[in-house]
Amino acid sequence: MGAALTPNETEVLALLRGANGPMTAYQLLGRMQRNGGAVAPPTVYRALKGLEEAGVVQRIETLRAWAVVTSPVPGVVAICDDCGAVRSVEAQGVFEGLHQRLAAEGFAEARQTIEVHGRCGDCTGGQT
Amino acid sequence: MGAALTPNETEVLALLRGANGPMTAYQLLGRMQRNGGAVAPPTVYRALKGLEEAGVVQRIETLRAWAVVTSPVPGVVAICDDCGAVRSVEAQGVFEGLHQRLAAEGFAEARQTIEVHGRCGDCTGGQT
DNA sequence: CAGATATACGTTATAGTATAACATAACACA
DNA sequence: TGTGTTATGTTATACTATAACGTATATCTG
Ligand SMILES: [Zn+2]
Ligand SMILES: [Zn+2]
Ligand SMILES: [Zn+2]
Ligand SMILES: [Zn+2]
Numbered sequence: 001m002g003a004a005l006t007p008n009e010t011e012v013l014a015l016l017r018g019a020n021g022p023m024t025a026y027q028l029l030g031r032m033q034r035n036g037g038a039v040a041p042p043t044v045y046r047a048l049k050g051l052e053e054a055g056v057v058q059r060i061e062t063l064r065a066w067a068v069v070t071s072p073v074p075g076v077v078a079i080c081d082d083c084g085a086v087r088s089v090e091a092q093g094v095f096e097g098l099h100q101r102l103a104a105e106g107f108a109e110a111r112q113t114i115e116v117h118g119r120c121g122d123c124t125g126g127q128t
Numbered sequence: 129m130g131a132a133l134t135p136n137e138t139e140v141l142a143l144l145r146g147a148n149g150p151m152t153a154y155q156l157l158g159r160m161q162r163n164g165g166a167v168a169p170p171t172v173y174r175a176l177k178g179l180e181e182a183g184v185v186q187r188i189e190t191l192r193a194w195a196v197v198t199s200p201v202p203g204v205v206a207i208c209d210d211c212g213a214v215r216s217v218e219a220q221g222v223f224e225g226l227h228q229r230l231a232a233e234g235f236a237e238a239r240q241t242i243e244v245h246g247r248c249g250d251c252t253g254g255q256t
Numbered sequence: 257c258a259g260a261t262a263t264a265c266g267t268t269a270t271a272g273t274a275t276a277a278c279a280t281a282a283c284a285c286a
Numbered sequence: 287t288g289t290g291t292t293a294t295g296t297t298a299t300a301c302t303a304t305a306a307c308g309t310a311t312a313t314c315t316g
Contacts, residue, residue, distance in 0.1 A: 107246055113242070114241070
């Protein structure tokens with residue numbers, strides 16, 4: 001079974017949930033230090049690793065930052081370069097199509113990272 | 129027109145072309161130092177930036193490394209976690225499907241990063 | 257309870273990645 | 287010749303991540 005979260009993991013998750021977007025590991029570190037005194041980088045990286053393995057947090061590769069997983073199924077990460085908003089967009093067909101395409105090449109995929117930069121609806125003048 | 133490459137860019141590109149896979153910026157730096165004496169990080173990062181803007185080099189985000197662009201059209205980067213091989217696989221339908229999906233959300237995409245980790249055909253016991 | 261194992265955590269140091277800021281050189285060309 | 291532009295050199299620093307080792311705590315076992 002998926003083990004319960006440790007206290008450090010719980011704290012990091014709460015910080016990420018309270019943020020309105022991804023946070024870098026050192027932003028998390030700073031917050032934890034202001035909360036609880038002496039905290040060092042391994043503490044936050046260990047927590048992030050555990051949360052990632054638990055599937056509740058993911059690294060946004062193109063931002064070198066960390067965010068809560070908002071979708072039960074893996075989504076496309078859409079990042080607005082204007083306002084910084086990050087959304088996970090479900091795109092089952094895209095993932096499946098990619099799976100097929102790679103399988104045709106004999107490639108057995110284990111993990112897909114799909115991140116897209118651009119401008120969100122709000123920032124383009126917004127047709128919603 | 130796309131400006132000609134500078135000497136530093138040319139050197140970095142030659143190193144990447146001579147490698148059998150992505151290289152980190154500091155691997156490139158080490159090579160350049162062995163070739164030409166005093167070289168500092170900004171030299172290689174500047175060259176990488178120029179090459180990236182020229183479209184001949186790309187950063188592999190999930191590897192924090194740099195590789196030559198092998199496909200005229202953007203491809204899916206397939207990374208074998210076993211042997212380290214990195215291939216760019218054309219998947220026009222995937223990119224287009226993703227484009228459509230995001231457009232439907234009002235998101236105007238500018239840059240897609242699609243990287244997949246797994247095992248290549250050679251490493252799975254290889255049906256080619 | 258003594259001892260063994262496992263897990264989480266603390267602590268220090270260091271590795272690895274990337275950029276800021278400012279100085280200099282080289283070139284084009286008015 | 288002067289002037290702007292591009293490329294480069296140089297120094298320092300910021301940012302991201304992990305290695306290595308020690309300690310605490312819980313749990314099980316005999
Ligand atoms: Zn936006
Ligand atoms: Zn799949
Ligand atoms: Zn392989
Ligand atoms: Zn598109």
